[in-house]
Amino acid sequence: MWHEYPIPASFEDQKETIRSLRKWMQNLEKRKLVVGYAFDHYFSNPNEPDELRVRFQYTEEKNRETVERELEREVKKVVVDYVKKERIWDSPEHILNAYEFGTRCAFLGWGLIENKRFPEDYFLDFAEPQTVSQQDGKTVFSIKRVPKEFQINFNHGVMNSLGIPKCPNEMFVHLDLLMDCTKTHTKQELLDWLQTHLP
Secondary structure: OEEEEEEEOOHHHHHHHHHHHHHHHHHHHHOOOEEEEEEEEEOOOOOOOOEEEEEEEEOOHHHHHHHHHHHHHHHOOOOOOOOOOOEEEOOOHHHHHHHHHHHHHHHHHHHHHHOOOOOHHHHOOOEEEEEEEEEOOEEEEEEOHHHHHHHHHHHHHHHHHOOOOHHHHHHHHHHHHHHHHHOOOOHHHHHHHHHHHOO
């Protein structure tokens, strides 16, 4: 059984919090207090509060009190007024596994940055916040080539290395994610969004 702990915070504070928790979370596994860990960011969603959700699967129920006490202490280093809340995270098993795998990939990435193997700017926004121009009512952003290429190839590299077919599986994954990001529900809504936002 997985337990989830919401941490109310802005997206920037969420990023700082989870990065500060990384080594502690990995150490929980080494200490055999948990067999799995995961996290996810929630922000700018009208139906959801802005919060970081940290998740654990305990090796034994008796470990829960220790982990929760340590979690509260660690989070308060960044989010001073944090008050622990807990709930069961009961998504289907394959979704639980997906978030755990994604978390482990993120933690590996941050470890590689800390070890100077990868530069941190690989993970920066590649669309600059300022616009380059307005063309026919569409906003055109400047693009940072290296982070964009890294992020595209990273996503493809993970799927390809695991043997996930590029077509149709990877294609459908990207299309589903695009519809999720643009908050569109039909092909026509997605086409309308693309015509409005792309040059």
